[in-house]
Amino acid sequence: MIKVDKVSKYFGGVKAVDGVSFEVGEQENLILLGTSGCGKTTTLKMINRLIEPTKGSIYIHGKNIMEQQPEILRRGIGYVLQNNGLFPHYTVAQNIAVVPNLLKWDKQKTEKRTAELMEKLHLDASYLNIYPNELSGGQQQRIGLARALVSDPPVLLMDEPFGALDNVTRSKIHAEFKALDELKRKTIIMVTHDVQEAFELGDRICLMDKGKIVQSGTPAQLLFNPVNDFVKDFLKHQRLQLEFKAIKLIDLWELLPELNKEAKASSFEAGINLWEALESFKFNNGETINISKDQNQIKTVSFEQLMTAFYQYKNHQAHE
Amino acid sequence: MNEQQQTLWQFIQQQAGKLQEQTLQHIGLTFISLCIAVLVGLPLGILIVRKKQFAGVVLGIAGVLQTIPSIALLGFMIPLLGIGPKPAIVALLLYALLPIIRNTYTGILGVDAAVKEAAVAMGMSKWQILFKVELPLAMPVIFAGIRTATVINVGVATLASLIAAGGLGEFIFGGISLNNTNMILAGAIPSALLAVIFDLLLSMVQKVSFKKLKRVVYAFPVLLIVLCLFYIIPAKSEGRLTAGFTPEFMGRQDGDLGLRSKYGLKIHTIVISDAVMYKAAFEKHLDVISGYSTDGRLKAYDLVVLDDDKHIFPPYYAAPIVRDDALKKFPDLEPTLNLLSGKINDSVMTVLNYRTDYLHQSPERVAKDFLVANKLWRPERGGNDGIVRIGSKIFGEQYILANMYSMLIKGYTDHEVSTKTGLGGTKICFDALTNNQIDFYPEYTGTGLLAILQASPKTVNEVTVNRDSTYNYVQRQFESRYQIKWLKPIGFNNAYALMMRQQQARKLGIKTISNLKQFLDKK
Ligand SMILES: Nc1ncnc2c1ncn2[C@@H]1O[C@H](COP(=O)(O)OP(=O)(O)OP(=O)(O)O)[C@@H](O)[C@H]1O
Ligand SMILES: [Mg+2]
Numbered sequence: 117m118i119k120v121d122k123v124s125k126y127f128g129g130v131k132a133v134d135g136v137s138f139e140v141g142e143q144e145n146l147i148l149l150g151t152s153g154c155g156k157t158t159t160l161k162m163i164n165r166l167i168e169p170t171k172g173s174i175y176i177h178g179k180n181i182m183e184q185q186p187e188i189l190r191r192g193i194g195y196v197l198q199n200n201g202l203f204p205h206y207t208v209a210q211n212i213a214v215v216p217n218l219l220k221w222d223k224q225k226t227e228k229r230t231a232e233l234m235e236k237l238h239l240d241a242s243y244l245n246i247y248p249n250e251l252s253g254g255q256q257q258r259i260g261l262a263r264a265l266v267s268d269p270p271v272l273l274m275d276e277p278f279g280a281l282d283n284v285t286r287s288k289i290h291a292e293f294k295a296l297d298e299l300k301r302k303t304i305i306m307v308t309h310d311v312q313e314a315f316e317l318g319d320r321i322c323l324m325d326k327g328k329i330v331q332s333g334t335p336a337q338l339l340f341n342p343v344n345d346f347v348k349d350f351l352k353h354q355r356l357q358l359e360f361k362a363i364k365l366i367d368l369w370e371l372l373p374e375l376n377k378e379a380k381a382s383s384f385e386a387g388i389n390l391w392e393a394l395e396s397f398k399f400n401n402g403e404t405i406n407i408s409k410d411q412n413q414i415k416t417v418s419f420e421q422l423m424t425a426f427y428q429y430k431n432h433q434a435h436e
Numbered sequence: 437m438n439e440q441q442q443t444l445w446q447f448i449q450q451q452a453g454k455l456q457e458q459t460l461q462h463i464g465l466t467f468i469s470l471c472i473a474v475l476v477g478l479p480l481g482i483l484i485v486r487k488k489q490f491a492g493v494v495l496g497i498a499g500v501l502q503t504i505p506s507i508a509l510l511g512f513m514i515p516l517l518g519i520g521p522k523p524a525i526v527a528l529l530l531y532a533l534l535p536i537i538r539n540t541y542t543g544i545l546g547v548d549a550a551v552k553e554a555a556v557a558m559g560m561s562k563w564q565i566l567f568k569v570e571l572p573l574a575m576p577v578i579f580a581g582i583r584t585a586t587v588i589n590v591g592v593a594t595l596a597s598l599i600a601a602g603g604l605g606e607f608i609f610g611g612i613s614l615n616n617t618n619m620i621l622a623g624a625i626p627s628a629l630l631a632v633i634f635d636l637l638l639s640m641v642q643k644v645s646f647k648k649l650k651r652v653v654y655a656f657p658v659l660l661i662v663l664c665l666f667y668i669i670p671a672k673s674e675g676r677l678t679a680g681f682t683p684e685f686m687g688r689q690d691g692d693l694g695l696r697s698k699y700g701l702k703i704h705t706i707v708i709s710d711a712v713m714y715k716a717a718f719e720k721h722l723d724v725i726s727g728y729s730t731d732g733r734l735k736a737y738d739l740v741v742l743d744d745d746k747h748i749f750p751p752y753y754a755a756p757i758v759r760d761d762a763l764k765k766f767p768d769l770e771p772t773l774n775l776l777s778g779k780i781n782d783s784v785m786t787v788l789n790y791r792t793d794y795l796h797q798s799p800e801r802v803a804k805d806f807l808v809a810n811k812l813w814r815p816e817r818g819g820n821d822g823i824v825r826i827g828s829k830i831f832g833e834q835y836i837l838a839n840m841y842s843m844l845i846k847g848y849t850d851h852e853v854s855t856k857t858g859l860g861g862t863k864i865c866f867d868a869l870t871n872n873q874i875d876f877y878p879e880y881t882g883t884g885l886l887a888i889l890q891a892s893p894k895t896v897n898e899v900t901v902n903r904d905s906t907y908n909y910v911q912r913q914f915e916s917r918y919q920i921k922w923l924k925p926i927g928f929n930n931a932y933a934l935m936m937r938q939q940q941a942r943k944l945g946i947k948t949i950s951n952l953k954q955f956l957d958k959k
Binding site for chain 1: 550555556559
C-alpha cells in the first residue's frame, strides 16, 4: 500500500532522516516511535510532500508520489496535526467541509457526511456553527480528525494527534479511536513519542533513532525480541503494562482453560489485548468474562486464569 | 479695538458652504489616495511574502518615502504632475504605502504555521491558501495598517491645499496667514475630528469577529469608493483662465474680496501656496496669480504685473516692528535698525529677491554684498551684551532682511544675535513677537492694517489714501494696542499684484485688471 524506499532528508548538514525504508500494508496501523528530534515528523511529511526528500522514493498504491501533482495527492491523504491546525476563522462545519469543497462535492452530500462523522465522533451537532476556539482541546482534536476523515481517504497520516491532551482524555480518545469503524478501513501512519500509545494503537511499530529505523515489528516482537540495548532500554519503563498491551487474547487462546460456563458475563473479541481484558474487570461486577473467537468459540475466564496464561506465555517466549 | 469679535460658531455658520466643500474634498483626497495605496500596497505586501529576497528593498523604499517631509514631497511632485489633485493624491498615496505593505507582510507571515501547514496538507493550491487562509487571518493586522495610513493621510491632506488640491488646509493656512484664529480652528477641528472618527471606525472594523469578517471584507471596498466620490476633482475648465491665489489673498480686502467688489472680477480660482504659485504660472498650470510686487520670481519667470487701475492694492511700506521693552533693553537697537531705512527701493528689492529666488544665492551673501556696496558693512565686534532675537517669515525677502539686520547688529553693537527665520505666516510671526519669543521682525503696513489690526472696510478706505497715512495709522494702533513700535520704513513698497505670463498677456491684450475682467466677461 505505502512503500518508503531508502528515503533521506538533509537539512543543510543535519541528517534529519537517513536512509529509512518501510512498508505499510492495506488497513494496517503503523506507528513511528522515537525520542524528540529523531526524524519522525520529517518522515511523515515526506509522504504527503509537505517536505521533499533529498534521496529515495515513496510509493502509494505502487505509484511514485513525485509523479503526482501535490495538491491532488494531498486531497487523497488525511492529515491530522498535533495542535490540530483548525482554521480559526472557519466554523466547525466549514472546517470539516474544506476538503469536500476542494473536491467540489455538492452541499447536501457534505452536510450528510458531516452529520454522520459528528455522530461517530460523539460530537454534538450544535457545535457545527461555533468556532474552534470555543471548544475544548479534546473536542478540537476530534474535529481535526473529522476534517481528515470526511472525504474518506484511504490513507491517514497523524502527527502526535493526541500529544496535547491530558491522560484521562487521551485514554478515552484512544478507546474511541480503536472502536471507530472508519479507521479500521484505513491505512494509518501515526507518529508518537509515547510508548504506551504506540503499543495500544499500533499493529506495527518502527522505532527510530537519529534519523534511522532501529527496529520495526509488532509490539510483541519489539518487546520480547529487541534487536539491541537501545530498543530494550526504550521499552523498559512500565514494562509490565507494555507486555499486557503487546499480548492479545488470541495469543493466549491455547493457554486458557476449556471450561465453558456460559455465564451471563460481558463478552469480548479475542482480538483485544490483555490490558483491555484486565481493565474490563475493573468496570464489570462479574468474576469472569466471555471471550469469543471466530464468532463461534467462546471461553469464559477469570482474572486469575488470564494472569496464569500470561505468565505461561512469557515463559514460553523467553525460551524461544 | 477689533470691529467686532466674531465667535468660532458664527464663522462656521457664515462659511458653512465652504466648510462642507472642504471637508468633502478632504475626505475624498484621503480616501482616493488610500484606495490606490491599498490596491498597490496589498499586492506588493503579498509579493514580498512570496519572494522574500525583495522584502528588504520594497520595505526600504517605502520607508524612505515616509521620511521625506510632506511639504518637500509635494514640491517634488509639481514638476512631474503639475498642481492640483493629481500630485496631492500621489504624494498621499506614497505616504500611505509603508504601513499597508508592512502590515500585509507581517500579517501574512504571522499566520500560525500549523494552520498554514494544515491548509497545504489538505490540498489547497497557493492561491486558495492566500485567499481562504492567509488573507482572512492576516486581516486584523492589515486593517491596522490601513488605519494607520488613514490617520496619516487625514493629517497630510491638510497640506494638499498648498498645491491647489483643496481640503481643510485652505482654512488652516488661510487662517495662519490672515491671523484669523476662527478660520484656523474651522479647518483644524474638523480635520482632527475626521482623524479620530476614521480611526475609531476602522478600529471597530479591526475587531469584528470572523463571523462578520466576510461581510466587512465586501462592504469595505464599496465604502471606500463611496468616500472617494466625495472628491469631485476640480478640473481645469477648458479654454478659460485659471487663477491661483494664496489663502491669505483669498481673505483680504486688498485681495480677492476687493477684486470681486471693486472690479466684479469672476474667475475660476484655486487656492495655492505662494511657494509654488509662480512656478505653476510659469508652467502654464495657472494663468493669473496673486504675487508680491517685489518678488524676484516675477523677473525669473517672465511674468508681468497687471495695472491696478481701480486701486484696490494700496501701496505699503516695509519696516521692522520691535517690542517696546526690547527697545528699552537695547537702547542702541533702534538707530542700528534705522541704518537701513530709505536704502532699498522697489527695483533694488526685486533684484535682491531675484538673486536668492532664482539664482539661488544664499540670503546671507546677498545681504552682505548689499551692505558692502552701500558702505554699511562692518566686521563683527564679537560682543556679548545680551542676545537680540530676530524673526522672519518664510520667504526670501524676509530672509535677506533678517540677515542684513543680523550683520548690522553684530557690526554696530555689542549684542549677540539669534535668528528665528522661517516662521510660517503672519500669525505665527506676530504671535512670536507678542509672546516675547523674538524681539523684532520686518512687517508690511498693509499686513499690519488688514491681517493684524483687522480694520473694517470703512477704516481701510479712510487710511489707505496714501502710504504715509497708512503707516501713521498702523504705527499709532500698534503702539497703543500691543506696545510694539514701527521703525522707519525701509523704503520699498511691497504690495499685492495680479500677474500673468508676459506672452499670454500680450497675446490677449490684457494690460490692466479691468482688461482682464472685460476679457473674462466676453467669454
Ligand atoms: N525545516 C528544518 N530545517 C532544519 N532542520 C530541521 C527542519 N525540520 C526538522 N529539522 C531537524 O531535523 C531533525 C528531525 O526533526 P523532526 O521534526 O523530524 O523530529 P521529530 O522526531 O518529529 O521530533 P519531535 O518528537 O520533537 O517532534 C531535528 O534535528 C530537527 O532539528
Ligand atoms: Mg515531530
